[in-house]
Amino acid sequence: MFFQLIKKELLVMWRRPRELIVLLLMPFILITILGSALGAFNDGDIKVDAKLAVLLKDDPKLAQEKAIKEIQHAALSEEEKTQKIAMISAFNPVDIFLNEVIETKELKKVLKVTVVEKGLSLKEQKKYDGILEIPASFSEQFYQKLINEKGTEGTEGKWKLAVADNTSVNATVIQDIVASFQKEMNLAKTAQQLQVDYGKIASSQTKVSAIENLTKKKEIDAFSYYAVGMCVMFVFYMGTTVADFAYQQKEEHIYERILLANVSPFAYFAGIFAAAFFLSFIQLNVLFGLTALVYGVTFPNIMYYLCITIALNGMTASFSVFITAISYVTNSRNVESIFSSLIVPILAFAGGSFFDLSSIGGFMERIGEISPGGAALTAYLKVIQGFSLYDMTEQFQAIFLFTGVLLLASMMLVGKRGAAR
Amino acid sequence: MLEIIKLSKSYKQKKVVDSVNLHLDSGETVGLLGPNGAGKSTTISLISSLVSPSGGDVRLHNESILKSPQSLREILGVVPQEIALYMDLSARENLVFFGKMHRIPNSRLQKRVDEVLEIIGLKDREKDIVKTFSGGMKRRLNIGVALIHEPKIIIMDEPTVGIDPQSRNYILETVKKLNREQNITVLYTSHYMEEVEFLCDRIYIMDHGQIIASGTKEELKNILSQETAINVKVELVKHDFVEALKNHGNIKNLSIQQSVITVIVPKQVNMLKEIFKIAEEHTTNVLSVNIVTPTLEDVFLHLTGRQLRD
Numbered sequence: 001m002f003f004q005l006i007k008k009e010l011l012v013m014w015r016r017p018r019e020l021i022v023l024l025l026m027p028f029i030l031i032t033i034l035g036s037a038l039g040a041f042n043d044g045d046i047k048v049d050a051k052l053a054v055l056l057k058d059d060p061k062l063a064q065e066k067a068i069k070e071i072q073h074a075a076l077s078e079e080e081k082t083q084k085i086a087m088i089s090a091f092n093p094v095d096i097f098l099n100e101v102i103e104t105k106e107l108k109k110v111l112k113v114t115v116v117e118k119g120l121s122l123k124e125q126k127k128y129d130g131i132l133e134i135p136a137s138f139s140e141q142f143y144q145k146l147i148n149e150k151g152t153e154g155t156e157g158k159w160k161l162a163v164a165d166n167t168s169v170n171a172t173v174i175q176d177i178v179a180s181f182q183k184e185m186n187l188a189k190t191a192q193q194l195q196v197d198y199g200k201i202a203s204s205q206t207k208v209s210a211i212e213n214l215t216k217k218k219e220i221d222a223f224s225y226y227a228v229g230m231c232v233m234f235v236f237y238m239g240t241t242v243a244d245f246a247y248q249q250k251e252e253h254i255y256e257r258i259l260l261a262n263v264s265p266f267a268y269f270a271g272i273f274a275a276a277f278f279l280s281f282i283q284l285n286v287l288f289g290l291t292a293l294v295y296g297v298t299f300p301n302i303m304y305y306l307c308i309t310i311a312l313n314g315m316t317a318s319f320s321v322f323i324t325a326i327s328y329v330t331n332s333r334n335v336e337s338i339f340s341s342l343i344v345p346i347l348a349f350a351g352g353s354f355f356d357l358s359s360i361g362g363f364m365e366r367i368g369e370i371s372p373g374g375a376a377l378t379a380y381l382k383v384i385q386g387f388s389l390y391d392m393t394e395q396f397q398a399i400f401l402f403t404g405v406l407l408l409a410s411m412m413l414v415g416k417r418g419a420a421r
Numbered sequence: 422m423l424e425i426i427k428l429s430k431s432y433k434q435k436k437v438v439d440s441v442n443l444h445l446d447s448g449e450t451v452g453l454l455g456p457n458g459a460g461k462s463t464t465i466s467l468i469s470s471l472v473s474p475s476g477g478d479v480r481l482h483n484e485s486i487l488k489s490p491q492s493l494r495e496i497l498g499v500v501p502q503e504i505a506l507y508m509d510l511s512a513r514e515n516l517v518f519f520g521k522m523h524r525i526p527n528s529r530l531q532k533r534v535d536e537v538l539e540i541i542g543l544k545d546r547e548k549d550i551v552k553t554f555s556g557g558m559k560r561r562l563n564i565g566v567a568l569i570h571e572p573k574i575i576i577m578d579e580p581t582v583g584i585d586p587q588s589r590n591y592i593l594e595t596v597k598k599l600n601r602e603q604n605i606t607v608l609y610t611s612h613y614m615e616e617v618e619f620l621c622d623r624i625y626i627m628d629h630g631q632i633i634a635s636g637t638k639e640e641l642k643n644i645l646s647q648e649t650a651i652n653v654k655v656e657l658v659k660h661d662f663v664e665a666l667k668n669h670g671n672i673k674n675l676s677i678q679q680s681v682i683t684v685i686v687p688k689q690v691n692m693l694k695e696i697f698k699i700a701e702e703h704t705t706n707v708l709s710v711n712i713v714t715p716t717l718e719d720v721f722l723h724l725t726g727r728q729l730r731d
Binding site: 001004008011012015016252253254256257258259260261262263 | 469470471491494495497499501503504505506507509510514517518519521522523524550566570
């Protein structure tokens with residue numbers, strides 16, 4: 001029966017060119033227009049523009065001098081003293097971080113660092129994507145460990161990093177840089193034990209790994225963004241179109257005829273779900289296939305792409321069933337009109353289909369990430385950027401939540417009699 | 422076979438179907454006659470279990486089907502008043518779709534679709550999209566869909582509304598053939614008296630949600646055995662002339678169709694003289710006067726005080 005409902009829906013759709021144009025041609029045209037018109041603005045922008053405040057409570061120079069003095073007064077041979085003083089003079093972690101790592105050409109493009117010595121007010125904190133606190137006596141303890149050669153496991157005061165929004169690209173970049181640098185610190189200590197020139201190793205390694213981390217998250221160009229944005233928006237129109245067909249069946253008494261064939265209302269609505277699921281699956285694959293062919297927008301991991309597409313198809317199908325259920329209960333075609341002319345554009349706007357909400361940031365960005373369309377859009381973009389499926393957990397949760405809520409509400413609306421009359 | 426007992430339906434305290442009693446015996450064709458708004462379609466929806474009644478019962482082979490209508494739906498075909506078809510599908514695609522909904526096995530379905538296409542005379546148009554069909558062809562396919570699962574009972578709700586006389590005759594002949602050759606029990610609703618007279622063994626007359634008379638054609642006509650219908654054709658229907666006729670003690674009912682005024686009068690009274698006298702008093706030119714045998718239309722007029730298509 002489900003196969004027949006899907007087949008019928010496909011035939012009806014195929015014989016209505018207006019719907020086909022709206023659902024397949026229109027998004028493709030919009031991708032072309034928006035991609036080329038807004039691409040000039042978006043592509044010129046640096047996607048990552050992280051702001052980091054470094055709260056420097058430590059005095060590395062003083063700690064360095066103190067360590068050198070200590071070595072000079074220590075009961076060591078002159079050769080050992082010279083070697084250790086050279087080592088300490090060459091290696092100042094705070095100085096390397098502030099004056100070498102973040103001053104590299106590549107990092108300066110994406111990260112702006114402000115060094116402060118006093119705590120920031122709440123208002124000032126909001127200006128930054130992250131605040132890194134280097135505690136007092138960090139350098140002193142660090143040098144103590146080096147002088148006393150007590151192994152690589154540091155017990156010195158740790159750097160504390162606080163980021164404003166864990167999910168933003170800016171925060172990810174800051175976290176990556178700090179984590180990479182700390183990793184290099186451990187490497188440096190090991191090198192020191194082996195009497196290798198760790199200063200050189202540390203600075204070069206940090207640069208490389210930080211840049212590697214950055215390039216792993218590929219930038220999104222305008223065509224990719226709007227390909228995803230328009231597909232996610234128009235898949236909801238597929239939902240409203242299927243709901244419209246379904247309401248037409250009620251208006252024309254076909255639904256009653258189907259009920260008289262001993263088909264339960266729940267089976268009928270499950271058929272609408274199956275039809276909307278299948279049609280939206282075809283629609284998304286046709287649209288993404290076309291954008292791949294024409295604009296080269298591709299998904300590096302096809303399995304991730306399929307996972308998101310299937311989840312989004314499920315949500316679209318639930319959306320369709322929900323609209324159908326309301327229109328059947330209220331006996332009104334206006335329901336579908338309200339959804340297609342008002343709710344879908346609102347969802348598309350809130351989901352970031354028209355422009356990147358992360359450029360606004362804050363509440364709007366958050367809404368964008370967890371709204372029905374926004375969650376799917378964010379997940380697709382993450383696949384293009386090279387994130388793992390695990391990084392999309394929040395988006396999948398949002399999609400499944402919406403699907404569940406819509407289905408539950410539909411079941412309650414349909415009830416036992418199937419909203420027949 | 423199918424029994425409807427005191428079936429009622431109210432919407433917002435308005436009774437649209439009021440204690441309807443009706444029964445269908447196997448193999449008979451029964452007419453449900455009534456003007457628009459009489460409650461015929463609601464009664465059909467109640468019988469076919471699409472609407473739950475406010476009171477009463479529907480019994481198939483002496484068992485109530487209200488709680489589980491599946492047994493009735495299996496043997497029931499309903500032809501709705503509306504064209505309940507997919508306009509973007511072909512005739513065959515529509516029949517196959519509804520056949521699948523009825524879970525007819527593939528091995529049987531294609532053959533059954535061919536049979537139905539033959540019955541409704543659309544074999545040569547089976548691949549054409551329904552929206553390209555004439556009104557009569559759509560009506561025929563509407564009947565075909567109701568026949569696809571070989572029902573034992575078929576309920577037809579005004580299946581000839583808005584079609585040309587040729588298609589109408591085809592449908593009436595088809596219904597008669599289905600009843601005669603396949604022994605299908607038919608409940609046929611219409612407000613066309615001649616259709617019901619042509620098809621039905623028994624007739625129920627419905628008005629304002631109630632069955633006001635029932636029986637065979639002869640039994641119903643006997644209601645008027647003591648009355649005569651007189652058709653008076655006038656040059657111009659004058660209000661005061663009509664009022665004078667209405668106020669006459671021997672005239673039981675009066676109806677007007679264009680320039681013909683029909684009055685129902687007791688058989689034993691000679692009303693012709695009286696009618697000419699009233700016409701003269703109100704300066705009305707009488708063109709002709711006919712005394713006619715009462716028809717079912719006259720019976721309806723007698724029972725309800727109005728015509729079927731009022």
